Amino acid sequence: MTTRPRAETPLRSLVSLAVAAGEFGVSIKTVRRRISDGTVHGYHVGRLIRVDLDELRERMVVEIPTRKRLDR
Secondary structure, eight states: OOOOOOOSSOGGGEEEHHHHHHHHTOOHHHHHHHHHTTSSOEEEETTEEEEEHHHHHHHTOOOOOOOOOOOO
16 A cells, blocks of 8 residues: 655645635636646645645745836
């Protein structure tokens, strides 16, 4: 009998795709795309897919670079 490797993420921060999408005001499809492109990790909990909300906060929220204003 083989065992699957355990996720190193604490279960308390894993949420459904719907909750994650609602947290950021995006669609579930967007969260699925981020899992697919490797931006965030997805985890199977039985047949369900969960994501780490803390990881989403770190990786999905990206500051927009701006030009430095020159003082005159």
